Amino acid sequence: MVDDANLTIGKVAKRCGVKVSTLHFYEEKGLIRSWRNQGNQRRYKKDVLRRVSVIKAAQKVGISLADIKKALATLPNNRTPDKEDWLALSTNWRDELTAKINYLEKLRSSLNGCIGCGCLSMSNCPIYNADDKLASEGPGAVLLDRNSVLN
Amino acid sequence: MVDDANLTIGKVAKRCGVKVSTLHFYEEKGLIRSWRNQGNQRRYKKDVLRRVSVIKAAQKVGISLADIKKALATLPNNRTPDKEDWLALSTNWRDELTAKINYLEKLRSSLNGCIGCGCLSMSNCPIYNADDKLASEGPGAVLLDRNSVLN
DNA sequence: ATAAAACCTCAAGTAAGGTTGAGGTAAAGC
């Protein structure tokens, strides 16, 4: 029987609601760490539970694993991260989330104002530029890609 | 020289701000249509410009190509879609966008508290109990062990 | 002691949304 500070991969998976294969994958990607017992099986300290939960939370914000990894790399590795450490991460992510929300709100008003009312055919539509006048000269239809937060 | 109601793929690509390969891909997926000229080259009617722009707009909302295809399939195919037709699509997408914005706002308001204080382990944590179905970014719902994730 | 459950590695597969390249044809410009 392993004690609570010496978790098996199955325990971690169950308690975090992820599959064992996900933990293998995260370890391979450098997002979490483990050591091995005498029989070559992975063991984790409790710390990993929070890491995995934070990874999942950040994914909901839309942060990629690569960026999550970078953020986790800023945590201290000489001691267990404390409340302040986690707070610093979440503050950054909250700001990204705010930017994303702002973008989506702008997009929503474009949908309302442009697609909804039919002005898609007009040259000043932010989503779609007119085809007639701009056809031979300008760059043509200008999509929102330029300012996209998401893409 | 092709006239304006008889667009080449290059023209469509340039005016919509996408690559030629993207148009091939969309056609293969049934999102747009074309006919062929004598030399087997694709030709499009102007209609396609709006379709592609709407596809791009919907993608920014977070709609998958499969769902966009379904939505586009509700457009009339006996006539060019009019204002009312596009309105129906955009209204649905706007509602999805609103739901998504609401979800992200809820997520934002709980992000610092959850990550910082450790309530990730609790059954009332908003991050894990919000409508995960709306979290179309990132993987789906994560069902945590209600009793003991972190402790 | 033995069987079942859990774990291991490594390769391959999945899904979305495209992109890239090879080998060849068509259209446009001078």
Place this chain on the structure above:
DNA sequence: GCTTTACCTCAACCTTACTTGAGGTTTTAT
């Protein structure tokens, strides 16, 4: 007429985030 640009098909590849499966070992339970 010749050359460059544009277009064609088909297959393979890319990225993200994992999952699945085969074949084999370790732990745990009875």
